[in-house]
Amino acid sequence: MLIGFNYTLGDTAPLVRKLLAGRHIDYVELLIDNFLAVPIEELMDGFAAPVGFHIMFSKFIENDTPALERLAYRLRELIDRLRPLYVSDHVARFSHEGRQLYHLAEIDYINDYSRVRERVDWWQQALGCQLLLENYPSIMDGGHDAPAFHERLYRDTGAGVLFDASNAVCAHLNCGVPLEAWEGVIESSSHFHTAGYNLSILQPHLILDTHDQALSDATLGFLQRYRTQFDTPHATMTYERDQRFDEHEIVADLQRLRGVFAPPSQGLRS
Template identity: 45%
Template sequence: MVKVGVNWTRGVHLPLIQQMVGGRVADFVEVLIDNFLHVEPRAMAEALDGVPVAFHIMHSRFMERGPEDLAFMAGRIRALARELKPIYISDHLLRFSIEGRELIYLPELDYGPAYDGARRAVLAWQDRLESRVLFENYPSVFDAGHEQPAFLESLLRDTGAGLLFDISNAVCAQRNCGLSLSAWDRLVRDTEHFHVAGYEPSTEPPFVTLDMHGTNLADDTLAYTEHALRVAWHPSTISVERDNNVELEPWSADLSAVRRLAELSVSQRPGRLEERAHAP
């Protein structure tokens, strides 16, 4: 069965998260772990009370930060992982600064030139965390986004890292730069862990679609969710992310819709397994 989860980003949302898990709306909690590095692992375990968890890292800046800071952060994450035993640890491939200038809007990598540095940094970050790490695909805005699937295929092959496939990020990339959803099929086939969220149009130029996590899932996102969960050989989790308008009713409605699609994908599983036996 595919586990359907919620993301937990701030301590103040704990009662809502507990309510969703207690009411069986959510099966697991993906914790934005860099917001909880100061919390003692035992206290985290008590707050989550045995609920399955995954770790999502937003601001490790593992390609930019110095070794001392990374060692400290990795030590905290390892201690939390020992206590909470996350289903996976995931992170982002992003740029946080360019030539010392801090960026507000975090752009995607300059894929070609960035490859060797990214490969070395991913290997080192996985060593520090003593874990395989899943990396999330980016909601591309510009034409460079067309390079992303091939970049990720090479990176995962060369580092042993995995993909955390954000379904709505792929929809945003399609809407913004025309990257075909089918460009992801080969990667999605081997993906176990997924994200999905609501997007919104930007209010300032360039007028693009932004993965804002504050609205309900759009029809094209739901249609592609059904496709992705059917294409994947072994879908295991899907986290429905919400960072704005964090309210029980609309969030629960999205989880129910995603759960129906996940159950549909399971009902089609025997055919998929047979298909796999004949796949090249």
Template identity: 30%
Template sequence: MRNPSSSLEDRIPARAGVGLKAEHYRTIIDTLPDVGFFEVHAENYMGAGGPPHRYLSAIRERYPLSLHGVGLSIGADRPLDEDHIARLRDMRRRYTPGLFSEHLAWSSHDVGFLNDLLPLPYTVETLKRVVEHIDQIQTALGCEMLLENPSTYVAFAESAYTETDFIAEVARRTGCGLLLDVNNVFVASTNQQWNPVAYIEGYPLARVKEIHLAGNTRQEDEEARPLLIDSHDRPVEDAVWHLYELTARLIGPVPTLIEWDADVPAWPTLAHEAERAETIMFANRLETPRHAVAR
């Protein structure tokens, strides 16, 4: 299926946004901070009603929303959950988000649902399965899906594609857009000894319609090599900011989200991170980016 586009009135502006957390509901409604958009995890709002929906409805009246899924298990070797897709469709109809995204990962199995986003082997078989699942999702939801690059800690020996080539082929075959998580690039590149600059320069940047930035936790593996965990519990580190500067120079302003999902700080800390992202986004804007994003 070729991607249906979001309506013009629902599009996310090329500004910095913040992940919406319950800790900040009242601050946002009472002070109306100057941020470009909010992003919500779809699975947190799949109930029929209650306070979360009341707050989200009030915030949606004032801000555009991006909808981010974590539970579709796009790479799983099993059929997608039709009930989950139906709940996503209801969310889209209710809140008309400008963007919808999901992960290149799997988390479901015959015996249940795993609380992790697990990596995939980049093989012809996996490619076929992921393409079929994305086609199914885009058809069912009636919108373009953005596919997010994963944070990984291991690689599969049987992979026949590089990660960037695999993602590019998925996008080519499905017409989906891409969400480039710059922290995931840095985490995976550190853990697997890739060159993060080469990764970004080799990425299908013209398909990128949203960027994520987040913090990570630094550990060591059993051989005392750096091991980064995609923890989303602290500020964006300098190396990730530098990669974001490179990305901004290559593609120009793109909606950029600050992800902070654990140990959530007071609102001013998140607002400061968003302001820094927006400053970098526009300071590094070129008159003609090398990889202009289709709008």
């Protein structure tokens, strides 16, 4: 299993370089929206390590075609030159009846299926590569429909899942989606996310995908239980952290991940 770290902001470049130098990580996931204007050579020289692309704000389900075509043009250049391990995006709502939402919201997996399928087909064509779509940390009962939605979308479009294990734990804690419901998705996925989560400030308390805490025992237990399904050739696991950059805590989590996916011991020789 290749272990990676997300690079979202310029400020964390020294930390990411330190994690690479210490061999705590093998690659860097770029939140690519933030680096679209960076010269390609500069981006290539940035870390001297493989990269993954995570697209955050394409809003490909609702954005207008000319804007998406311009974005796709730049992304294709970056894909051609940087040869990322994967290209991922989000299936989510960014607005409601013309009003911009503060946080991205979950789609209706049943009623929105046809529209989403059509847009995924189009966006994948525009990017010229397989697209991976991240599962949402559900807070409402509609989350129960997410695993079947992703399996169907994969069958119909070839777009895979960037399976976020801790998002699945959030959905389990918030609305009871069993972790076992994701078995089919995990089996057909090679690229994964994991992160810490936290309680919402407002009541009733929800579990939010905050990327600011150490990995929970529930997440580590989930990874351990399905480690052989996760750990296939060329598989990647990105540890996401966007706040509280506590280096000791981050390194400890990365070492825990290495421990979960360490090759089986050869045993003692006599």
